[in-house]
Amino acid sequence: MATIHDVAKLAKVSIATVSRVLSHPEKVSPKTRQLVVEAMNQLDYRPNSMAQNLRRLQSNIIIALMPDIKNPFFSEVFRGIEDRAREAGFKILVGSTDRNKEKEKEYINLLKESWADGVILTTAEIDRRFIDELAQRRPLVLACEYIPGSPYPSVSIDNESAARKITKHLILQGHKRVAHIAGPSSIILSVARLTGYLQALHQSGLIEDEALIQEGDFTLQSGYDLANKLLSLKNPPTAIFAANDEMAIGAMKAIQDKGIRVPEDVAVAGFDDINVASFVTPSLTTIRQPRYKIGQTSVDLLLKVINHEPLDQPQIVLEDELIVRHSTTLNPELVM
Amino acid sequence: MATIHDVAKLAKVSIATVSRVLSHPEKVSPKTRQLVVEAMNQLDYRPNSMAQNLRRLQSNIIIALMPDIKNPFFSEVFRGIEDRAREAGFKILVGSTDRNKEKEKEYINLLKESWADGVILTTAEIDRRFIDELAQRRPLVLACEYIPGSPYPSVSIDNESAARKITKHLILQGHKRVAHIAGPSSIILSVARLTGYLQALHQSGLIEDEALIQEGDFTLQSGYDLANKLLSLKNPPTAIFAANDEMAIGAMKAIQDKGIRVPEDVAVAGFDDINVASFVTPSLTTIRQPRYKIGQTSVDLLLKVINHEPLDQPQIVLEDELIVRHSTTLNPELVM
DNA sequence: TTGTACGCGTTATCAT
DNA sequence: ATGATAACGCGTACAA
Numbered sequence: 001m002a003t004i005h006d007v008a009k010l011a012k013v014s015i016a017t018v019s020r021v022l023s024h025p026e027k028v029s030p031k032t033r034q035l036v037v038e039a040m041n042q043l044d045y046r047p048n049s050m051a052q053n054l055r056r057l058q059s060n061i062i063i064a065l066m067p068d069i070k071n072p073f074f075s076e077v078f079r080g081i082e083d084r085a086r087e088a089g090f091k092i093l094v095g096s097t098d099r100n101k102e103k104e105k106e107y108i109n110l111l112k113e114s115w116a117d118g119v120i121l122t123t124a125e126i127d128r129r130f131i132d133e134l135a136q137r138r139p140l141v142l143a144c145e146y147i148p149g150s151p152y153p154s155v156s157i158d159n160e161s162a163a164r165k166i167t168k169h170l171i172l173q174g175h176k177r178v179a180h181i182a183g184p185s186s187i188i189l190s191v192a193r194l195t196g197y198l199q200a201l202h203q204s205g206l207i208e209d210e211a212l213i214q215e216g217d218f219t220l221q222s223g224y225d226l227a228n229k230l231l232s233l234k235n236p237p238t239a240i241f242a243a244n245d246e247m248a249i250g251a252m253k254a255i256q257d258k259g260i261r262v263p264e265d266v267a268v269a270g271f272d273d274i275n276v277a278s279f280v281t282p283s284l285t286t287i288r289q290p291r292y293k294i295g296q297t298s299v300d301l302l303l304k305v306i307n308h309e310p311l312d313q314p315q316i317v318l319e320d321e322l323i324v325r326h327s328t329t330l331n332p333e334l335v336m
Numbered sequence: 337m338a339t340i341h342d343v344a345k346l347a348k349v350s351i352a353t354v355s356r357v358l359s360h361p362e363k364v365s366p367k368t369r370q371l372v373v374e375a376m377n378q379l380d381y382r383p384n385s386m387a388q389n390l391r392r393l394q395s396n397i398i399i400a401l402m403p404d405i406k407n408p409f410f411s412e413v414f415r416g417i418e419d420r421a422r423e424a425g426f427k428i429l430v431g432s433t434d435r436n437k438e439k440e441k442e443y444i445n446l447l448k449e450s451w452a453d454g455v456i457l458t459t460a461e462i463d464r465r466f467i468d469e470l471a472q473r474r475p476l477v478l479a480c481e482y483i484p485g486s487p488y489p490s491v492s493i494d495n496e497s498a499a500r501k502i503t504k505h506l507i508l509q510g511h512k513r514v515a516h517i518a519g520p521s522s523i524i525l526s527v528a529r530l531t532g533y534l535q536a537l538h539q540s541g542l543i544e545d546e547a548l549i550q551e552g553d554f555t556l557q558s559g560y561d562l563a564n565k566l567l568s569l570k571n572p573p574t575a576i577f578a579a580n581d582e583m584a585i586g587a588m589k590a591i592q593d594k595g596i597r598v599p600e601d602v603a604v605a606g607f608d609d610i611n612v613a614s615f616v617t618p619s620l621t622t623i624r625q626p627r628y629k630i631g632q633t634s635v636d637l638l639l640k641v642i643n644h645e646p647l648d649q650p651q652i653v654l655e656d657e658l659i660v661r662h663s664t665t666l667n668p669e670l671v672m
Numbered sequence: 673t674t675g676t677a678c679g680c681g682t683t684a685t686c687a688t
Numbered sequence: 689a690t691g692a693t694a695a696c697g698c699g700t701a702c703a704a
Binding site: 351352355358359384386387388391 | 680681
């Protein structure tokens with residue numbers, strides 16, 4: 001691998017000149033510049049980034065932490081992060097934390113080792129110590145989640161109002177007993193969606209029923225299991241709103257396995273609009289989040305913080321959209 | 337951020353001793369070691385990894401290249417890669433190439449900049465120039481794909497025999513007209529699966545029908561579109577084998593949208609056994625690949641190459657499994 | 673415009 | 689057992 005010295009020797013100039021050709025070409029006379037460029041090409045020279053990093057004391061790496069990249073929701077957010085970061089000359093290191101304290105600690109250590117220039121966190125727990133510890137060391141941006149009263153920049157939708165919106169859609173279809181399969185209560189956005197659900201009930205004059213609220217873990221299996229639990233209630237729900245699409249798909253499966261029809265007997269709604277949502281049968285009513293854009297925007301925000309640019313709007317809220325499909329209605333006029 | 341000098345000063349030793357405490361503790365007397373450790377703790381010192389990298393001329397980074405991490409198949413392979421790499425003290429840089437020449441080139445450049453110690457490639461095109469260019473610079477391992485006659489270490493299943501197996505399963509259910517929705521013909525494993533499909537037909541005395549073979553791109557939508565095309569044939573198939581689960585799910589959707597029943601009228605089989613495969617209705621018959629293990633194993637292999645250890649078996653073939661579910665049969669005895 | 677020389681924070685060699 | 693010092697490859701202040 002050719003170094004800057006090899007290029008300098010071949011072009012018969014000093015290493016300083018070679019370096020300048022790359023960083024400040026205008027400070028080098030066209031003639032020598034030409035010479036140097038030729039030498040670079042001849043040797044296929046690339047500056048060693050490890051040396052650049054050390055010298056500049058920055059790595060051009062962003063760490064993207066998420067609970068699990070296998071989750072299709074996160075993986076699309078991640079693509080937004082990845083693509084925008086690459087455009088800006090940054091590399092992305094992914095970390096799946098599995099919401100595991102040990103692993104989280106490893107990533108904090110990475111920051112202590114000056115490993116990255118910033119962090120994007122795509123989920124947040126009620127327990128904010130982890131976030132605080134990260135933010136204390138490097139610029140941090142929250143994607144997907146907004147923590148009320150928190151100082152950290154964030155990009156998200158309004159989970160509460162979106163949940164309210166989709167719950168009201170179910171109520172408008174005539175449902176009086178609407179169940180909710182929530183996400184883990186330790187996660188902030190789970191709480192926001194649950195809150196939105198409850199608000200919709202109250203605003204519609206319905207009373208909540210403890211038995212109709214179950215806490216899942218965002219997996220297909222938990223949706224399946226909890227729907228079964230709901231269906232075996234003596235007074236089962238006629239509609240189920242799951243806090244994400246995977247739990248909703250699991251719930252639909254449980255319902256159909258029992259020979260019950262969706263949406264005629266039980267309506268099902270999800271959240272996120274993952275790709276497969278429109279390809280299950282019946283297709284799934286859900287809230288569409290601009291996942292890719294959330295990822296992109298969080299990188300934009302983070303880069304501003306890294307470059308000490310002022311943020312005119314630290315907490316960005318993007319638009320969501322209610323997507324009505326066949327899992328909640330047979331009325332073709334409602335379905336997009 | 338404290339440096340080695342700060343620690344040395346506080347512990348009243350030289351930086352060499354501090355460094356030794358970390359790398360070769362046995363060469364330092366217990367007494368001074370104790371002193372140094374205390375100073376480290378007091379300053380919360382971590383060696384700067386950029387400096388370590390430069391000095392050691394290695395980055396402890398592995399690049400994992402895949403067409404698109406959004407694909408649930410790759411994302412689980414990726415988790416295997418990520419977890420095993422972390423155990424070994426390596427970090428993972430993900431690159432989604434989208435099979436785009438421009439992006440591929442960027443990653444080659446990363447290697448030229450000494451950015452990574454090795455590369456794991458999770459898909460391979462018939463055009464081997466990209467692979468060759470990568471392998472020329474850094475140790476490379478292929479995950480998911482085996483290139484016949486290639487010198488590169490790889491971890492995969494036997495795609496050909498697996499495709500043969502699942503096609504035969506369909507034929508055993510009495511189907512005479514079995515269609516295949518293939519993956520892009522430029523991808524090696526698509527060809528392998530197509531070959532297996534054809535072999536099964538021939539071995540069963542069935543003749544192939546050009547019209548029953550359609551080329552998709554592994555997306556839900558392409559499965560949907562191509563199934564529609566197959567169904568509108570004057571002599572439509574009674575079974576469809578798609579080269580991955582997503583196309584199979586898209587195909588099922590197309591069939592069901594037409595009011596046709598799966599599996600009674602048309603049977604559908606996929607490939608990969610992604611999570612959602614058992615949660616669609618009817619549940620999807622497919623080939624289970626040990627995705628997570630493929631990822632792990634590819635890291636093991638790569639680390640051996642990086643450390644110049646001999647490989648007793650450069651091309652590793654893992655076991656796959658036929659998972660029969662309700663999309664191909666109503667016989668409860670067959671379904672696991 | 674170009675070159676010299678120092679420093680970024682480590683690790684490792686060679687003395688002591 | 690410990691310390692001084694030379695790299696690792698690059699960027700830049702300063703000198704020429």
